[in-house]
Amino acid sequence: MANRIMLNETSYHGTGAIQEIANEVRAHGFQKAFLCTDPDLIQFKVVSKVTDILDRESLPYEIYSDIKANPTIENVQHGVAAFKASGADYIIAIGGGSSMDTAKAIAIIVANPEFEDVRSLEGVAPTKNPCVPIIAVPTTAGTAAEVTINYVITDVERKRKFVCVDPHDMPIIAVVDPDMMASMPKGLTASTGMDALTHAIEGYTTKAAWEMTDMFHLKAIEIIAKSLRGAVAGTPEGREGMALGQYIAGMGFSNVGLGIAHSMAHTLGAVYDTPHGVACAMMLPIVMEYNADCTGDKFREIARAMGVKGVDEMSEAQYRKAAVDAVKKLSADVGIPGKLAALKPEDLPFLAESAYADACRPGNPKDTSVEDLKELFRKLM
Ligand SMILES: NC(=O)c1ccc[n+]([C@@H]2O[C@H](COP(=O)([O-])OP(=O)(O)OC[C@H]3O[C@@H](n4cnc5c(N)ncnc54)[C@H](O)[C@@H]3O)[C@@H](O)[C@H]2O)c1
Ligand SMILES: [Fe+2]
Known part of the structure; x- marks a missing residue:
């Protein structure tokens, strides 16, 4: 069998990389962002580094932050409902693996609603459609979820974390800016x-x-x-x-x-x-x-x-x-x-x-x- 390599369409690296977000949003003609993150990142003013840019450039967004570390099926399902209510047409994921993985699961289900139970996405999920476009902005230097075709969700009821592998979830753009990671303890x-x-x-x-x-x-x-x-x-x-x-x-x-x-x-x-x-x-x-x-x-x-x-x-x-x-x-x-x-x-x-x-x-x-x-x-x- 042939070997396959999948990567982002575009990735930016180095201090100041987040400034590129506004250009990419305009170049793709995106209208409104659904911004996936967690409450600590709002409190530590990590998210505002990106929202300051969106505000300055008059780019509309709505924040979704019902995401915990080791994110759950519930975090994803609430996110799907919030995305649908928001009128957004793309996602900006800001966070560690937990926020980025939740964003991927939301983006996959919005484009493939037959997987709304979330559990059925475990393993190699046979989704038909690419996910809602994601711009991924990591704030930890670890998971690399911004460039992987995987996401990991916790099934609290069954005490299991399950891995979903799906080329349709690859973020189109990764913005890997060490300044977004500088506040990590x-x-x-x-x-x-x-x-x-x-x-x-x-x-x-x-x-x-x-x-x-x-x-x-x-x-x-x-x-x-x-x-x-x-x-x-x-x-x-x-x-x-x-x-x-x-x-x-x-x-x-x-x-x-x-x-x-x-x-x-x-x-x-x-x-x-x-x-x-x-x-x-x-x-x-x-x-x-x-x-x-x-x-x-x-x-x-x-x-x-x-x-x-x-x-x-x-x-x-x-x-x-x-x-x-x-x-x-x-x-x-x-x-x-x-x-x-x-x-x-x-x-x-x-x-x-x-x-x-x-x-x-x-x-x-x-x-x-x-x-x-x-x-x-x-x-x-
Ligand atoms: N998708 C993949 O390929 C992949 C790979 C490995 C792990 N994972 C998953 O990713 C999750 C773990 O992600 P993680 O280790 O990046 O952590 P995380 O996203 O769970 O975050 C942990 C905590 O660190 C805080 N934090 C994150 N960035 C910060 C910053 N810059 N300053 C201050 N606090 C910050 C968060 O608010 C949170 O409270 C797990 O669920 C794991 O299974 C996914
Ligand atoms: Fe890992």
């Missing part, structure tokens, strides 16, 4: 940055990886390893690097998939509301150790991209350990905890079953089992 910068590293490493080692996506993932690992400590410390170079590195990881993984660090992180998000980046960061080194014997010499390149010296002189066992150690060190340096206090032994069977059913699991380089997943979760206790 240290912990959020660290965890969302580790999410991006998890995308790059899982995308590089996933079953469907090929030369072009390897190129994106290795470059992403290199930029993230170089930038994340600085970003957490608040340096402009660190923030610029993370904005770019996470986007490049998205150019890759969106097209080939991920692995069980994400399956397990989705489960932890659904059951304990663990922030996605924290869950990914905790799972990543555990899953790397588990997968190592199914990754050929890829961990040598991961270690090299992480900045480890002398990898060409190392044995297979040495470079595999070096890659895992470099990830553990970065995670510890940026303050990610190694254990999850909320996890209880009686939850292990449900967690393992749920992670096994996740859409990212089949892409894992090593074929796994419910039993293995239970043991991997146990390492968090």
